[in-house]
Amino acid sequence: MKLLLQTLCICLALGLVTPHHGGEHLQADDPAPPDAPVAIDRCDGMEMDAVALDMDGIPYFFKDGWFFKGFHGKAQMAKDSYLELKDHQHLGHVDAAFRLHQPDHPEHDHMFVFLDDKVFVYENHTLEPGYPKDIKEVFPGIPDHLDAAVECTEEDCKADLIIFFKGDDIYHFNVKDKTVDEKEFSSMPNCTSAFHWLGHYYCFHGHQFSKFDPMTGEVHGKYPKDARSYFMRCPKFADDADHAERERCSHVHLDAATSDDAGNVYAFRSHHFLYMEGEKMHSDTIESAFKELHSEVDAVFSYEGHMHMIKDNEVFVYKIGEPHTHLEGYPKSLKEEFGLDGPVDAAFICQDHHIAHVIKGQTLYEVDMKATPRVPIKDGPFTLFKYVDAAMCGPDGVKIIVGNHFYHFESLMVMMTAKHVPEQKRVSTELFGCDH
Incomplete structure (x- = not known):
């Protein structure tokens, strides 16, 4: 996870895209220029750098200098979307990202993107004034060079929290009073990205994922599972895969x-x-x-x-x-x-x-x-x-x-x-x- 991600795209709005029968509603893939580098293929199996939702609830998967929109579609070069991050190429790839979804918060439905010791906050296509800022300024008590981050709602966590992951260390950051509670999630693997989707919390590690309790880190059920079977639209699967279970539980x-x-x-x-x-x-x-x-x-x-x-x-x-x-x-x-x-x-x-x-x-x-x-x-x-x-x-x-x-x-x-x-x-x- 040491390559450059120059930009972030959060521009796909659910009501503005073409329905999937005319071109896939979670996918708007423009042809790559002739001299474009060879795109990565998420169906090959890979460790995503970050997963986050845009303001319309569409998931974005980030890897190196690329991103994927939704659960299918080809990789798109991140540098072609937001130009502001070009000035910060030295920071490296995206470490973590999440969407803040709190209607009473001034940065409601903004995307928070973490690179090394900096945090960038976007509303649609626009970087908010004053950003990037040091992580410690916006989230005091949270370390640099994070592995993952995910928002946890008051309904699930008894307070509006952001859960940060760095190696074995877990931090519950209270959005309202900016206090930090360190946790130990001993039953869960180290997350390279994390995702809140349809009321559940997912930890991605490699091309696998586990569903976890955001308060305790407990993992219940038959995990880990292959993310390509449930969060991606991949045509080929292992011969020993449970195809019926995959199709029932896929989020595509x-x-x-x-x-x-x-x-x-x-x-x-x-x-x-x-x-x-x-x-x-x-x-x-x-x-x-x-x-x-x-x-x-x-x-x-x-x-x-x-x-x-x-x-x-x-x-x-x-x-x-x-x-x-x-x-x-x-x-x-x-x-x-x-x-x-x-x-x-x-x-x-x-x-x-x-x-x-x-x-x-x-x-x-x-x-x-x-x-x-x-x-x-x-x-x-x-x-x-x-x-x-x-x-x-x-x-x-x-x-x-x-x-x-x-x-x-x-x-x-x-x-x-x-x-x-x-x-x-x-x-x-x-x-x-x-x-x-």
Whole structure:
């Protein structure tokens, strides 16, 4: 961890990026110039220097002179984003970073970045006046050359704390009174970066991670685990990996989801899919079960024993069974099948109905599956969400999946007339029963 990170990018705002079907909503990768150095690949396995959230809650993973946006996408050169740090190249790489999320604090939703003995504070693209400052000035009692840092909320830590890591030493820094309480986390490995995500606290060490209690450092459950399986969208995994457990508990967003006439749930993510038969969960590659698709679908829905799978501007149809059978004559163009131009974001059809509901941007279309030809009818704006990753309809209503969360509507009518989004629920824990 001794190379230069010249800059920090916190410029990806959730509402300003393109939804993932048009270019990945956690990813905005510009082509590298011809003379650019070879980018590092997070799927090779590496020890990240720091992990932090931007002001919109999007995670950034930092390594040497590069950073990764979100859970997938290529590395981007850090020096191309913020120019202010160029004057401090001698300080080296980023040691630690965190976002301060305290609405009453004057630096609420600012990014704190630590390099050697300095701390930089950013609001969006702009370095705050007066920074960088010495760490000891802003955080008295906290040492230089940190390994990791993470914010801990009052709800979890009984006070608003920043937890700093340096080797075996752990420091609980009280944000309000600036006192320091040194801790001993004997059951936890030394963290090279730390991360607060979806109510849990994670320590990254090498390309592995452990979930820990922020007050005691205790690690419960089967840890460590491979970060590439849960926090990154990597196509290849070890042969002895628990693929079903990985797909259930991954924090990478789903591409599509549906349930068949028998109530079996299918969820698609990148090169893999998860399917649940009764209470039993299985996982496989898309290539093995739907070889014509290869990988990555935009939307899937089930109708009369067939699975309709939309990828870019094409529609693939499979008869559900063991194995799934690709229908002759497919793929067909999305325009020919549904009268729409791709890509689309999600599609679903409710049981015993023949109307397919297609979400494209912030517009909802209805397509009568029994009509010939099928003509999309614009059902109006769908502005409850800035974007949608997946959607599915079952006997208990409609689930709209956005990022790591889903929103449950008791019926299609309730969804169509809703003025506000329902309670946010987590995909991994509340949809698939994972423990994190």
